[in-house]
Amino acid sequence: xxxxxxxxxxxxxxxxxxxxxxxxxxxxxxxxxxxxxxxxxxxxxxxxxxxxxxxxxxxxxxxxxxxxxxxxxxxxxxxxxxxxxxxxxxxxxxxxxxxxxxxxxxxxxxxxxxxxxxxxxxxxxxxxxxxxxxxxxxxxxxxxxxxxxxxxxxxxxxxxxxxxxxxxxxxxxxxxxxxxxxxxxxxxxxxxxxxxxxxxxxxxxxxxxxxxxxxxxxxxxxxxxxxxxxxxxxxx
Amino acid sequence: xxxxxxxxxxxxxxxxxxxxxxxxxxxxxxxxxxxxxxxxxxxxxxxxxxxxxxxxxxxxxxxxxxxxxxxxxxxxxxxxxxxxxxxxxxxxxxxxxxxxxxxxxxxxxxxxxxxxxxxxxxxxxxxxxxxxxxxxxxxxxxxxxxxxxxxxxxxxxxxxxxxxxxxxxxxxxxxxxxxxxxxxxxxxxxxxxxxxxxxxxxxxxxxxxxxxxxxxxxxxxxxxxxxxxxxxxxxxxxxxxxxxxxxxxxxxxxxxxxxxxxxxxxxxxxxxxxxxxxxxxxxxxxxxxxxxxxxxxxxxxxxxxxxxxxxxxx
Ligand SMILES: Nc1ncnc2c1ncn2[C@@H]1O[C@H](COP(=O)(O)OP(=O)(O)OP(=O)(O)O)[C@@H](O)[C@H]1O
Ligand SMILES: [Mg+2]
Numbered sequence: 124x125x126x127x128x129x130x131x132x133x134x135x136x137x138x139x140x141x142x143x144x145x146x147x148x149x150x151x152x153x154x155x156x157x158x159x160x161x162x163x164x165x166x167x168x169x170x171x172x173x174x175x176x177x178x179x180x181x182x183x184x185x186x187x188x189x190x191x192x193x194x195x196x197x198x199x200x201x202x203x204x205x206x207x208x209x210x211x212x213x214x215x216x217x218x219x220x221x222x223x224x225x226x227x228x229x230x231x232x233x234x235x236x237x238x239x240x241x242x243x244x245x246x247x248x249x250x251x252x253x254x255x256x257x258x259x260x261x262x263x264x265x266x267x268x269x270x271x272x273x274x275x276x277x278x279x280x281x282x283x284x285x286x287x288x289x290x291x292x293x294x295x296x297x298x299x300x301x302x303x304x305x306x307x308x309x310x311x312x313x314x315x316x317x318x319x320x321x322x323x324x325x326x327x328x329x330x331x332x333x334x335x336x337x338x339x340x341x342x343x344x345x346x347x348x349x350x351x352x353x354x355x356x357x358x359x
Numbered sequence: 360x361x362x363x364x365x366x367x368x369x370x371x372x373x374x375x376x377x378x379x380x381x382x383x384x385x386x387x388x389x390x391x392x393x394x395x396x397x398x399x400x401x402x403x404x405x406x407x408x409x410x411x412x413x414x415x416x417x418x419x420x421x422x423x424x425x426x427x428x429x430x431x432x433x434x435x436x437x438x439x440x441x442x443x444x445x446x447x448x449x450x451x452x453x454x455x456x457x458x459x460x461x462x463x464x465x466x467x468x469x470x471x472x473x474x475x476x477x478x479x480x481x482x483x484x485x486x487x488x489x490x491x492x493x494x495x496x497x498x499x500x501x502x503x504x505x506x507x508x509x510x511x512x513x514x515x516x517x518x519x520x521x522x523x524x525x526x527x528x529x530x531x532x533x534x535x536x537x538x539x540x541x542x543x544x545x546x547x548x549x550x551x552x553x554x555x556x557x558x559x560x561x562x563x564x565x566x567x568x569x570x571x572x573x574x575x576x577x578x579x580x581x582x583x584x585x586x587x588x589x590x591x592x593x594x595x596x597x598x599x600x601x602x603x604x605x606x607x608x609x610x611x612x613x614x615x616x617x618x619x620x621x622x623x624x625x626x627x628x629x630x631x632x633x634x635x636x637x638x639x640x641x642x643x644x645x646x647x648x649x650x651x652x653x654x655x656x657x658x659x660x661x662x663x664x665x666x667x668x669x670x671x672x673x
Contacts, residue, residue, distance in 0.1 A: 171556055172555075173552055173555060173556060192555075192560065193555040193556060193558075194555060194558045194559060194560040197556070197557060197558035198558060202556075202557070203556045204556075205552060205553060205556055209550045209552060209553030209556070210550070210553065211545060211546045211549040211550060211553065211554075212549050212550075213545050213548070213549050214542060214545055214546065214549070218542055221539070221542075222539075222542060222543070222546050222554075222557055222559075223557050225539070225543065225557050225558045225559055226557075226558040255549075270557060271556075271557075273557075274557060274558065
């Protein structure tokens with residue numbers, strides 16, 4: 124479904140991605156784990172068109188989407204919940220979610236998707252008229268995921284949905300992600316520092332270090348890997 | 360529901376401004392002039408509010424667009440349209456106002472597309488430059504009167520046209536910002552990257568706001584030209600742009616009512632202060648400073664705008 128070939132991204136002189144190749148099959152949850160600054164967010168931004176690409180190719184459903192503008196890529200069916208819960212502080216919860224469906228005009232479909240997001244995240248429904256900026260961190264995270272779902276994408280890109288959230292809520296968010304994958308058949312690419320949770324829910328995993336993939340395989344295998352256990356699962 | 364309300368608003372604006380026109384010559388000419396200026400300033404400040412307040416871009420070129428509208432319409436009414444049957448004066452004036460707006464909007468597109476595609480505060484600089492370039496170019500164009508100015512413009516602006524335009528601006532802006540497209544303005548202002556990530560073309564949103572603002576500034580310039588009947592480049596210097604920016608800030612960025620109120624206030628205030636003779640500008644500036652210190656979000660800022668947002672981006 125998503126095919127990334129030899130992707131390179133530079134920020135000025137800094138090479139954030141140095142030839143990454145990766146693929147995501149339909150219906151899968153794929154995770155990419157790596158330390159701070161490894162290039163995880165950069166990869167997602169490159170896929171969704173938020174940063175320019177130096178070289179390489181990105182194919183979605185066999186169509187070349189390399190260097191399409193971001194708003195066109197959303198139209199193709201890829202939805203990105205960016206890192207740091209970039210929600211719209213001056214719009215209400217409901218308006219934020221409705222903006223997620225910005226490119227759609229099927230009123231009924233939007234209304235039913237709104238209900239679906241509220242059943243996935245009941246907390247958001249309780250705060251439907253509260254402005255986005257006054258939500259707690261975890262609630263903002265839910266809103267960011269919900270907003271991405273409102274585009275009714277075929278593929279969801281999630282950037283550290285557990286960032287800065289307490290353990291109980293993290294569990295809830297991850298089980299919701301599994302629910303989204305199973306019940307909607309949604310293909311998901313999720314980048315995480317919380318390797319423990321990510322490897323538990325994903326089917327296939329990649330480990331990145333300073334812009335390069337150093338390891339890949341089914342998540343059960345990655346979780347058994349000596350290096351990963353030491354560096355990312357803090358086991359000795 | 361909303362459409363219904365705004366139709367009533369527009370209809371009553373037409374009727375009221377028409378009725379006002381019937382009695383306008385009974386008014387003391389000095390008051391008449393001030394009320395006309397109030398209307399024109401409402402148009403200018405509200406349209407700039409669309410750019411600076413709602414879309415979060417910082418434009419300093421409103422006087423430039425005003426100049427474009429003023430000269431375009433003046434050329435039309437004194438040249439092309441002057442030999443036509445006087446019975447057609449009214450529709451032709453409407454057409455001249457429209458052309459003033461359209462040409463200003465075209466300039467807005469020309470300035471807006473390159474500078475709004477870049478992230479950051481390029482717009483403030485390019486619009487400031489644009490305003491000055493327009494002024495200097497007009498100064499050197501003989502057929503526009505150069506630095507001497509353009510004389511003999513027919514006095515066609517009255518309460519009807521001025522307040523109809525003011526109503527049209529308010530109508531356009533309030534309908535726009537309550538629509539999904541208008542919410543995209545807020546989205547882009549809150550977080551441009553997030554807006555892009557849900558499919559909003561932030562450049563397009565910003566250009567729309569900018570061009571719409573430029574259009575109304577052009578119409579305001581045309582109204583102004585056909586009220587004062589004499590225009591020259593100095594009337595459209597960057598000081599005029601600043602004056603409009605101040606109206607928006609004092610009224611509260613992004614507040615429709617606040618900006619209308621401050622346009623009224625800041626048109627009347629200098630007149631009231633005339634009695635203070637040479638201290639006038641000192642007191643005027645002091646009042647502005649006091650307002651900014653006590654109400655940094657503007658007199659009528661909408662509560663929705665979080666305090667954490669910087670009021671001025673530059
Ligand atoms: N806009 C930018 N300008 C310059 N350098 C950048 C920019 N964004 C990211 N970088 C650099 O690119 C590298 C990769 O950053 P990226 O945000 O992709 O890391 P990450 O893996 O998502 O890290 P984290 O887990 O901390 O979010 C880092 O060295 C970072 O400093
Ligand atoms: Mg990151």
